[in-house]
Amino acid sequence: MALGVPILIKLVPLLLLYIIIIVAVVVRRRASRRKAVGFFHPYTNDGGGGERVLWCAVKAVQEESPDLDCVIYTGDHDASPQSLAARSINRFGVKLIHPPKVVHLHKRKWVEETTYPRFTMIGQSLGSVLLAWEALCIFTPLYYCDTSGYAFTYPVARMFGCKVICYTHYPTISLDMLSRVQARSSMYNNDALISRSVFFSQLKIVYYKLFSWMYGIVGSCAHLAMVNSSWTLTHIQLLWGIPDRIKRVYPPCDTSGLQVLPLERSTEPIKIISVAQFRPEKAHLLQLEAFALAIKNLDANMPRPKLQFVGSCRNEADEKRLQHLKDRASELKLDSDVEFHKNVNYSELVSLLGGATVGIHSMIDEHFGISVVEYMASGAIPIAHNSAGPKMDIVLSEDGKQTGFLAENVEEYADAILTIIGMPVSERLEMAAAARKRASQFSEQRFYQDFKAAVGPIIRNTST
Incomplete structure (x- = not known):
């Protein structure tokens, strides 16, 4: 015990140095925020409904606020403004007014599920914090828009002085997931090893409850949370506790x-x-x-x-x-x-x-x-x-x-x-x-209408 005290004393200056560096970076980046909307979407080639939402959201912002740049944070290193604009129209039929700017991320491995064979949710969530830090250090926008469901990045974005907007397709954890673990049902997110064991099931219940509590805290940092359905609306309202900042905006369908x-x-x-x-x-x-x-x-x-x-x-x-x-x-x-x-x-x-x-x-x-x-x-x-x-x-x-x-x-x-x-x-x-x-x-037109109605007040009421 006595040997540990000197070691701790030596670590204090190092810890203080790290804190000073972090504060200095945040202060500098807050002061240099750009008049832009940064879309946090590490996988811009997933080809699913989430990517369609991204491109429709970019187009909606370009139509609503032409003076704002749209910047895509992506881990796809071959992505360029031209290739993303082409992908938007070729894959989804969404023609952007002009190509978005691109910020390439190099730490995407920290949000890949293969990096965390166990405790995948918390691993990916904490990994997203590192990825968001990288993104915002490279480019700090006035508005940070998460379209991939990385709620743990919201406190980071607020540290950098961003207004936090998100479009949540589904909660990272839901009450339904917790009830299945309690019922010891085996499926893709609750393997048979755990479902067959009372002990492991109880441990997972504790893990899920702890994660739900953390998820609620970080989610409540959003200035505006758009959700895609009645089911998601119900769960996010219960988990985040910010009903006045949650809007249901159905996703754009062709x-x-x-x-x-x-x-x-x-x-x-x-x-x-x-x-x-x-x-x-x-x-x-x-x-x-x-x-x-x-x-x-x-x-x-x-x-x-x-x-x-x-x-x-x-x-x-x-x-x-x-x-x-x-x-x-x-x-x-x-x-x-x-x-x-x-x-x-x-x-x-x-x-x-x-x-x-x-x-x-x-x-x-x-x-x-x-x-x-x-x-x-x-x-x-x-x-x-x-x-x-x-x-x-x-x-x-x-x-x-x-x-x-x-x-x-x-x-x-x-x-x-x-x-x-x-x-x-x-x-x-x-x-x-x-x-x-x-x-x-x-329809896509219904999405544009509801998306603009939701984000308009935040964008119009924020001074530079």
Whole structure:
């Protein structure tokens, strides 16, 4: 104990030096803030709904406040203003007024899930603090906008004097996650080793509760929090405790571009489309198993359908997941019935949606479900998971007419597939028309309108 005291005494000056350096950096950067909105989006090539939100948010700011620069913080080292502007229009059909500025980040490994095999949530969250520090030291904007859900960066941004705006697709932790651990349910974020053990389950409950408390503190640092659905709104209000600073802004969906597709389409064969990144929570295997069961139970006089998987791969883990899906299709002897379309561009996606009769989605607690809206807008009848966004906001009746199906397990998905296949054409077209009308509530124009209404007061009321 006595030997430890001199060591601690020697560490005090070093600690003070670090504090002085940090304070000096923050003071200097606060004084040199630029008239800009910095969008914190480390993965600008993920190809999902989150990236669409990013580009639509950039365009909305460019339209609302032309005097503000839009700066993208990205870990993609090959990203340039021109390549990102091209990607925005080629991948999502979003034409920016002018290319955004780019700040390259070199510490993205600190937010990669592979860096933290265990305690992934807290690891990535603390890693995001280091990444945000790097970002804001390079370029300090007046407004810091997080579009990727890194709430632990908000106190850092406030230290640098930024107004903090966020668009939250889903809470990093939710009460549903905690309840599943308490029920010892095994799934992608609660592996069997933990779910089978009372001791480990109790430890994880403590971990989740501690993380929820921390998440609530950092989230409350946001000056404005936009959320994408009723489900996310409920959870964020409970966790962050800032109801007066939370606005529901539905994500931008390409309803106008897809609604021009004809409702009547070839059904030889009937095509079932699945649009989702090849990530574990998207539950592609469930879709494949349900499709196999539907084929098995198909009446002899019914047309044999085709399943089309359409999605992007972020990394090697996603590539392996896609290969496993292909291997499983072979095991089920469905090679000629299943197609795989990886990293397609926007025009290819529209073409695939235009030929689909059914759209399938199977993520539990999908915060919103842009792909479900895209199915409906394009004229494909959705079969979505019976939870969260699809259940609460999207697959609801329109003018008293059914707009799709909700399911939870292989059997229910298979039954829904068979029901749609067996529908008379007139009934199927009526449901598709009702679904398309319902989807119009989630247009890009609605997003621009609501996004501008939410951020306008903050941008207008902040002096330089």
